[in-house]
Amino acid sequence: MKNHKHEKESEAHKIFREKAGHNPRGLLPQTVNPDEETVPGIIHPGSTGVIYCSDRAMANGFSYAAAHEWANLGQGAPEVGDIPDAPPRPQNINIPVDSLEYAPTTGVKALREAVANLYNLTYREGKESQYTYENVCIVPGGRAGLSRLAAFRPPDVLFQSYQVPDYTAYDQVLGAFRRLVPVPTSLDVENNYAMDLNQIKKDIKTQGLQVILASNPRNPTGQVIQGEPLKDLVQLSRDTTTTLILDEFYSWYIYPENEKELGKSISSAAYVEDVNKDSIVIVDGLTKNWRLPGWRVCWVMGPKNLISALSQSGSFLDGGANHPLQLAAIPLLDPAHVQREKISLQKHFKAKRDHVLARLEKLGLKVEIPPSATFYIWLNLEHLPAPLNNGLTFFEELLKEQTIVIPGIFFDINPSHRRNLFNSPCHHFVRLSFGPPLADLDKGLDAMGRVLKKAKKEGMHHFGHSYKPSLDGTHTPINV
Numbered sequence: 170m171k172n173h174k175h176e177k178e179s180e181a182h183k184i185f186r187e188k189a190g191h192n193p194r195g196l197l198p199q200t201v202n203p204d205e206e207t208v209p210g211i212i213h214p215g216s217t218g219v220i221y222c223s224d225r226a227m228a229n230g231f232s233y234a235a236a237h238e239w240a241n242l243g244q245g246a247p248e249v250g251d252i253p254d255a256p257p258r259p260q261n262i263n264i265p266v267d268s269l270e271y272a273p274t275t276g277v278k279a280l281r282e283a284v285a286n287l288y289n290l291t292y293r294e295g296k297e298s299q300y301t302y303e304n305v306c307i308v309p310g311g312r313a314g315l316s317r318l319a320a321f322r323p324p325d326v327l328f329q330s331y332q333v334p335d336y337t338a339y340d341q342v343l344g345a346f347r348r349l350v351p352v353p354t355s356l357d358v359e360n361n362y363a364m365d366l367n368q369i370k371k372d373i374k375t376q377g378l379q380v381i382l383a384s385n386p387r388n389p390t391g392q393v394i395q396g397e398p399l400k401d402l403v404q405l406s407r408d409t410t411t412t413l414i415l416d417e418f419y420s421w422y423i424y425p426e427n428e429k430e431l432g433k434s435i436s437s438a439a440y441v442e443d444v445n446k447d448s449i450v451i452v453d454g455l456t457k458n459w460r461l462p463g464w465r466v467c468w469v470m471g472p473k474n475l476i477s478a479l480s481q482s483g484s485f486l487d488g489g490a491n492h493p494l495q496l497a498a499i500p501l502l503d504p505a506h507v508q509r510e511k512i513s514l515q516k517h518f519k520a521k522r523d524h525v526l527a528r529l530e531k532l533g534l535k536v537e538i539p540p541s542a543t544f545y546i547w548l549n550l551e552h553l554p555a556p557l558n559n560g561l562t563f564f565e566e567l568l569k570e571q572t573i574v575i576p577g578i579f580f581d582i583n584p585s586h587r588r589n590l591f592n593s594p595c596h597h598f599v600r601l602s603f604g605p606p607l608a609d610l611d612k613g614l615d616a617m618g619r620v621l622k623k624a625k626k627e628g629m630h631h632f633g634h635s636y637k638p639s640l641d642g643t644h645t646p647i648n649v
């Protein structure tokens with residue numbers, strides 16, 4: 170099997186490029202691709218990783234009705250059912266008449282208070298400056314929070330999503346507001362994909378960077394900045410008056426080796442000095458930590474001024490989070506309840522992580538840098554024979570086995586898609602999610618085993634071709 174050097178030689182990559190928004194942009198001569206203009210004047214935003222992966226899965230027979238036959242290790246969501254020792258899952262919600270009204274665009278006051286209280290208790294005990302409801306804005310999901318933040322930046326501000334790879338929606342959220350410029354940095358394997366504080370300092374100085382955005386813990390690498398380095402990052406923001414937006418959606422998904430540390434979580438809130446002066450903005454919510462992605466109840470925390478600005482952008486962007494579910498969320502933020510949730514979640518997800526890592530190793534897919542947080546495994550396939558050694562082809566081959574993973578290139582922040590995809594630092598990677606229940610994880614690992622066995626026994630001529638054409642129509646979203 171020929172070892173391809175360029176995406177043009179790969180069937181999986183050709184399919185990817187055919188999708189609206191994935192063809193290289195910005196090449197000369199500048200043309201408008203009519204396929205991308207949905208109706209006159211409205212350009213297609215491009216298919217997101219979520220839509221692309223679900224579209225390709227559906228081309229291979231995936232649907233909600235047939236979902237149980239599939240192993241979805243792509244879905245960026247935790248299992249939502251019962252897990253051992255966790256409080257019972259919410260099953261009913263009250264809908265008082267008042268909740269039929271719009272909620273304020275900053276959210277229900279009692280929920281804002283509950284969020285502030287939880288952060289003060291968890292991260293700020295004994296500190297003079299404490300969060301109040303005025304530091305909290307409830308938003309209809311994490312992405313809505315990010316969009317609200319992105320919507321009101323003045324035109325000259327550089328947003329830096331600091332790490333490549335990082336959460337896929339940053340590319341699109343930032344790209345939707347064209348004034349914002351993501352500045353990608355390289356994937357640093359030697360350094361455990363860690364953030365380079367010295368490089369950040371340089372960029373702040375040389376590029377006049379004013380806002381930094383990063384997920385911590387980090388999707389998709391499963392790494393986390395905590396303790397002194399996190400404190401230093403907060404200090405850097407303070408020293409340089411650079412706003413730091415930390416997406417802390419996986420703040421409970423931490424896996425300490427020592428059992429006694431179970432129940433701890435991480436947040437930059439622990440290192441903020443004055444909650445109204447430090448430009449630290451935290452985005453989190455019920456989506457991952459509370460395992461309630463369908464509720465769409467999340468929050469942005471930061472200085473009071475910021476919250477009133479978020480109220481404005483929310484009023485024209487999304488109109489606020491669901492009112493009855495905000496009321497239903499209040500008891501879920503009770504600190505004792507939260508502690509039970511955290512401990513059961515950490516035990517359960519740690520066991521799943523260890524199980525998947527052990528099985529991958531047996532399959533010859535040892536993970537170079539295992540996740541110490543989140544429920545993602547960033548798997549390097551470089552050592553496999555071509556073409557299984559690239560994430561997009563590995564993804565297509567697993568679809569034939571009713572298994573979904575996410576190709577690494579979706580986590581590359583590559584707004585114009587100009588470069589040869591084979592040169593992406595994420596080209597050789599896939600992201601596996603251990604969010605789903607254990608039985609699904611095993612099903613997916615069995616499928617990987619079958620593909621690798623076939624490669625070993627029958628050679629590589631089976632791979633890299635004969636992919637099903639995409640279907641048009643509605644999609645079952647696979648969240649990335």
Ligand SMILES: Cc1ncc(COP(=O)(O)O)c(C=O)c1O
Pocket residue numbers: 245309310311312313336384388416418454456462465467648649
């Ligand atoms: C880092 C990160 N932030 C935010 C979100 C999304 O949050 P929501 O589904 O509430 O919009 C995700 C979901 O995948 C994520 O991985």
